């Protein structure tokens with residue numbers, strides 16, 4: 572048993588509802604690219620530790636990470652989730668409803684950059700962000716997350732290691748270049764205190780410090 576397997580079997584409490592959502596996504600022929608259970612549990616923990624009330628997710632797929640996020644929120648908490656594909660957003664909504672979390676979540680469909688622009692115009696603010704969509708746009712998603720953050724908000728981003736591709740400097744693909752830029756901004760931005768947790772495919776996490 573390696574360290575990740577040890578952590579999975581000891582610390583991760585994935586119940587039947589969550590396991591059924593993973594099966595549902597696979598059975599529908601959707602890509603099985605949801606966060607692994609130990610990252611889901613970590614996201615829930617971060618939300619609780621930060622007392623986040625308003626969360627924003629970029630990349631819903633079938634609602635698997637959405638359930639972990641929504642479960643970390645307080646009773647009056649709320650999750651806004653951005654998803655390109657309206658069919659995926661429907662599946663996600665159904666899965667959140669099955670988990671009795673339907674009243675806590677709102678899905679906005681279409682390209683996330685457009686939704687983010689509208690949220691910025693509406694002056695929305697969030698306490699927690701999960702970035703988990705198209706990798707080329709991670710730097711732009713980070714810029715929006717900082718702009719939409721309440722002081723003390725947490726920004727988390729999955730796949731920060733791109734399965735080893737960020738550290739392979741011969742990889743000059745658009746996604747690898749974007750993820751390196753994203754990680755460098757997380758590491759050096761004057762408003763952020765950050766770390767890249769090397770669990771799973773890497774979860775980059777930052778706190779947005781107050782600039783006042």
Ligand SMILES: C[S@@+](CC[C@H](N)C(=O)[O-])C[C@H]1O[C@@H](n2cnc3c(N)ncnc32)[C@H](O)[C@@H]1O
Pocket residue numbers: 604605606629630631632633634635636637653654655656659681682683684703704705
């Ligand atoms: C890795 S999956 C999300 C997995 C989900 N967070 C989970 O762990 O259950 C990425 C999702 O981002 C969506 N996506 C891709 N490009 C997007 C874009 N430009 N705007 C919004 N969503 C996008 C995809 O349709 C896909 O559902």
